[in-house]
Amino acid sequence: MKKIVILISGRGSNMEAVVRACAREGWPARVCAVISNRPDAAGLGFAAANGIETKVVDHRQFDGRESFDAALAREIDRFEPDLIVLAGFMRVLTDAFVGKYAGRMLNIHPSLLPCFPGLRTHQQALDAGVRVHGASVHFVTPTLDHGPIVAQGAVPVVAGDDAAALAARVLKVEHDIYPRAVRWFIEGRLSIEGERVALTPSEPQWLFADIAGEGV
Numbered sequence: 480m481k482k483i484v485i486l487i488s489g490r491g492s493n494m495e496a497v498v499r500a501c502a503r504e505g506w507p508a509r510v511c512a513v514i515s516n517r518p519d520a521a522g523l524g525f526a527a528a529n530g531i532e533t534k535v536v537d538h539r540q541f542d543g544r545e546s547f548d549a550a551l552a553r554e555i556d557r558f559e560p561d562l563i564v565l566a567g568f569m570r571v572l573t574d575a576f577v578g579k580y581a582g583r584m585l586n587i588h589p590s591l592l593p594c595f596p597g598l599r600t601h602q603q604a605l606d607a608g609v610r611v612h613g614a615s616v617h618f619v620t621p622t623l624d625h626g627p628i629v630a631q632g633a634v635p636v637v638a639g640d641d642a643a644a645l646a647a648r649v650l651k652v653e654h655d656i657y658p659r660a661v662r663w664f665i666e667g668r669l670s671i672e673g674e675r676v677a678l679t680p681s682e683p684q685w686l687f688a689d690i691a692g693e694g695v
């Protein structure tokens with residue numbers, strides 16, 4: 480049974496998608512803890528209600544990134560996880576922290592990387608005039624919103640979209656690709672080859688959503 484620790488900062492809908500898929504599909508894995516850097520993160524309620532241990536490591540209680548990351552790592556390590564899943568975890572992590580969990584920490588970013596790293600990705604996409612936008616699941620490396628890509632989901636940008644409408648369309652595809660990517664890791668099917676991630680046996684590492692949000 481593999482062990483997963485999920486880090487959140489807010490709503491936690493991606494965490495919820497992973498927890499639900501793990502239970503529904505009977506993964507040989509267990510989400511053993513959900514840790515938030517914000518005490519008011521809404522996702523903590525879902526986790527606790529589903530019998531998952533929750534913990535808050537409030538970044539405001541620390542005087543720097545190093546001390547926060549060290550405290551966070553201590554909490555994570557209590558669970559001896561095989562995989563750390565960043566699900567809307569809104570903290571820039573130190574190189575030491577990233578290095579400690581190299582090859583076993585995944586993140587989801589709401590853009591088709593390498594386009595639009597950072598914040599306000601949906602507005603960035605609208606401003607750039609792209610016609611296709613989406614989300615990426617990637618292994619975490621020291622460079623923010625960068626790292627070998629495990630899966631991507633694409634959605635159209637349509638007339639009349641604002642950032643909120645686009646975000647909602649992307650979020651649906653996030654809830655599809657993130658559980659898939661986590662399951663592949665759990666099944667031991669991912670290997671990092673330079674900048675690329677190989678999935679064995681192979682299956683599509685992309686998903687195209689139609690306008691109604693259905694994958695094809």
Ligand code: GRF
Nearest residue numbers: 490491492493567587588589
């Ligand atoms: C998602 O769009 C995720 O890609 C981004 O932050 C958002 C978090 O949403 N990093 P949730 O907390 O998973 O609902």
